[in-house]
Amino acid sequence: MAAIRLVHVSDTHLSDTHGYFAANWAAFRDAMAAAPPDLLVHGGDLSFNGPAAEGDLAFGAAELARLGVAWRAIAGNHDVGEAPDFSRLDQPVNAARLAAWRRHVGPHWWSQDLGDWRLVGLDTALMGSGLAEEAAQAAFLAETLAGRQGRPVMVFVHMPPFDRDVTDAGPSTSVMPHRARGAFLDACAAGGVKVIACGHLHVYRRMRHRGMAIVWAPPTAMVDVRRWQGRLRRFPRPGYVEWTLDGPSATHRLVEPPRMFVIDMSGWTATHGGTTTTLPPLAPL
Template structure:
């Protein structure tokens, strides 16, 4: 079987009414047309503000379909909201927001066999939410791992499981809450997961944990230059991650298209005491 090319793109923040990142998405679309991968996974935050603007979800789904590629997507906090205990944007995930995602994009969790690999998509907004869907998703993951039939597994989630320390119990809106994090990592480590692919923090990064490679994909949308230079000493650029699956081996490379602009909204949000979702409309 020839190698399989898999693209992981995330944090695109698409909208017909707030098109701040449309140019970078167009550059990504052109890159996909020039060299189409075999499969694409969108890793969440497809939309600018999906929890309060269902039109953003429909727009984002249409843009994914426009690529003309086989694809799957998982939801991010800017798509369906956040687990109620840590809803920083006051947009707790609920039945209506999940239903909007299901109508336009697809299920909250899914499994996709690709070559000799099993891909699993999960919704991190449900982890720690206390909703019935949280337990249902955990049951689904257990079944997907138990039925993998020897396949190595790549799990796609929006929020990373942790930053530097998997045992860190500090509250954070940047990573999965400690209790569901521990359950997820235990299940993955015991269930043949070789890769956890995530996003959310708008930076490329990689580390190893318990035999698993954890890879953060960069955004195609905005970055925070000052923060990432201070924390990682690396100038952040937009882009995506391309995986190559050869048998049961997976390798990846960071792709930073020259035609993608470095867009930093942190100055505006700090001066205006808001978040990216409070930016004024800007048509595509």
């Protein structure tokens, strides 16, 4: 069987009313047209401000369809909100926001077999939420891993499981809540998961944990140059991750298209004390 190309793109923040990142998305769209993958997985934050503007979800879903390739997607905090105890943007996930995602984009959790691999998508906004959907998603993950029939598994989540210290129990909006993290990682480590693919923090990064590769996809939208230059000692750039699945092996490469602009909105957020969701409207070019 021929090797399978899988593209993982994340944090696109698309909108027809706040088109700050439209040029980078256009560059991504051109890259997909030039070399269509076998499957594209969007890793969350499809929309600019889906919890407040359902039209952003509709626009993002239409843009995915416009690519003309097979795709799956998982939700991010800018799509459905955040677990109530960790709602930095004061947009707690709720029934209405979950329903809007399902209406325009698709399910909150899913699995798909591709070649020798089983792919699993989960919604990290549900983790630590206390909603009924949190338990249903955990049960789905357990069942899906138990029924994998020896397949290696790649799990897609929006938030990384942790940053530097897996035992850090401090409150955070950057990684999975501690009270949900342990059970998730235990299930993955025992269930044949070889790769955890995530995004959310707008930088490319690799690490290993308990035999699993954890790969952070960069955004196509904004980056925080000062933050990640200081921490990782490299210049963060927009892009995406391309995976090659060849039998039971999986390798990846970082793709940073030269036509993608480095957009840093940290000056705005620092000056206005808000987030990018407080930016004024800007029509896409």
